[in-house]
Amino acid sequence: MAAHAGAIALITGVSGQDGSYLAELLAAQGMQVYGLVRRKADTSNWRIQALLDSGRLSVIPGDVTDGGAVMRIMSQLRPRFVFNLAAQSFVHYSWDVPLATAEATGLGVLNVLEAVRQVRTDATGQAIRFYQASSSEMFGNAASEPQSENTPFHPRSPYGVAKVFGHHITVNYRESYELFAVSGILFNHESERRGLAFVTRKVTMAVALIKRGLQDKVALGNLDARRDWGYAPDYVRAMQLMLEQDEPRDFVIATGVSNTVRELCEAAFGEAGLDWQKHVEVDPAFMRPAELHILRGDSGMAQAMLGWEPEVSFGEMIRRMVAADIDRVDSGRHWEV
Numbered sequence: 001m002a003a004h005a006g007a008i009a010l011i012t013g014v015s016g017q018d019g020s021y022l023a024e025l026l027a028a029q030g031m032q033v034y035g036l037v038r039r040k041a042d043t044s045n046w047r048i049q050a051l052l053d054s055g056r057l058s059v060i061p062g063d064v065t066d067g068g069a070v071m072r073i074m075s076q077l078r079p080r081f082v083f084n085l086a087a088q089s090f091v092h093y094s095w096d097v098p099l100a101t102a103e104a105t106g107l108g109v110l111n112v113l114e115a116v117r118q119v120r121t122d123a124t125g126q127a128i129r130f131y132q133a134s135s136s137e138m139f140g141n142a143a144s145e146p147q148s149e150n151t152p153f154h155p156r157s158p159y160g161v162a163k164v165f166g167h168h169i170t171v172n173y174r175e176s177y178e179l180f181a182v183s184g185i186l187f188n189h190e191s192e193r194r195g196l197a198f199v200t201r202k203v204t205m206a207v208a209l210i211k212r213g214l215q216d217k218v219a220l221g222n223l224d225a226r227r228d229w230g231y232a233p234d235y236v237r238a239m240q241l242m243l244e245q246d247e248p249r250d251f252v253i254a255t256g257v258s259n260t261v262r263e264l265c266e267a268a269f270g271e272a273g274l275d276w277q278k279h280v281e282v283d284p285a286f287m288r289p290a291e292l293h294i295l296r297g298d299s300g301m302a303q304a305m306l307g308w309e310p311e312v313s314f315g316e317m318i319r320r321m322v323a324a325d326i327d328r329v330d331s332g333r334h335w336e337v
């Protein structure tokens with residue numbers, strides 16, 4: 001990858017879990033990494049603070065819903081690689097704000113693609129390569145399991161519907177304008193940097209607080225929901241590999257192993273020597289209007305063509321997440337949400 005030393009990469013959504021790991025990966029290869037960051041009331045950028053402090057990442061204020069701003073940034077920066085990770089990414093919240101979700105998660109993709117189409121090449125004249133963060137949520141109520149690149153989409157949330165738009169418009173721009181534009185259909189992927197609103201981190205943080213006697217119960221929704229949970233640093237490697245191919249192509253990225261939320265609880269509480277059944281309550285408030293019951297991916301094509309494989313297992317990931325949250329509680333870093 002040293003061939004890319006000095007190349008410019010633009011990551012939208014850089015302050016999120018995946019953006020932070022991807023920025024580290026690219027910066028370590030000597031790329032000039034820029035991240036688009038939306039201004040929020042909460043200005044904490046804890047996931048990328050170390051990169052910012054070391055000068056290996058530069059932040060550009062902006063928002064993918066503002067097409068003019070995206071166009072201006074693209075034409076000034078002229079990156080070689082564009083990773084579009086920005087989205088309203090909370091599935092449950094997408095029923096509360098369906099239009100805002102459609103704008104950020106759906107139309108935002110088009111704004112970035114349109115800027116790529118018009119700017120076309122990077123500062124050295126090479127064609128810009130574009131990655132879209134598609135999601136297994138697009139499969140929704142899938143008719144078959146495991147889901148692969150050939151499984152039809154049946155999204156079950158406003159978020160999933162918006163992601164399907166982003167996916168198809170990426171395919172359409174590739175076919176219409178011969179852009180190097182690809183989608184990674186990533187199944188759930190978690191880490192020590194996951195946001196607290198997602199179920200894995202909600203559980204591991206609760207385990208840490210319960211272990212230290214600061215909390216006794218945690219309320220969850222559907223314990224029977226099943227997900228294919230991988231480790232985020234493994235998944236950002238796949239994003240880059242997709243942009244390294246000779247031909248643009250979409251790939252499913254998954255572990256092929258699924259667990260229920262109940263099994264997640266067993267594993268996480270077990271790590272701390274606790275009995276999950278004494279601490280987990282079910283609260284209908286966390287149930288969704290429509291649920292996906294079985295998500296499990298077939299990443300055979302990525303393994304064969306990208307040489308990609310997940311390295312960290314579900315059990316090892318949960319162990320790391322519980323340890324990181326106990327460390328946070330012990331050192332008072334509760335603000336890392």
Ligand code: GDD
Pocket residue numbers: 089090091092134135136137186187188189197198199200202219220221222223225226227261286287288291292
């Ligand atoms: N968040 C949450 N909170 N989920 C819960 C809870 C709870 O208290 N209790 C049960 N769940 C169940 C949800 O109903 C869902 O079936 C499952 O846990 C996973 O929920 P999340 O962790 O919120 O993730 P997600 O699957 O909805 O979405 C994530 O993965 C997608 C890829 O498939 C997000 O990262 C999306 O942005 C991503 O596209």
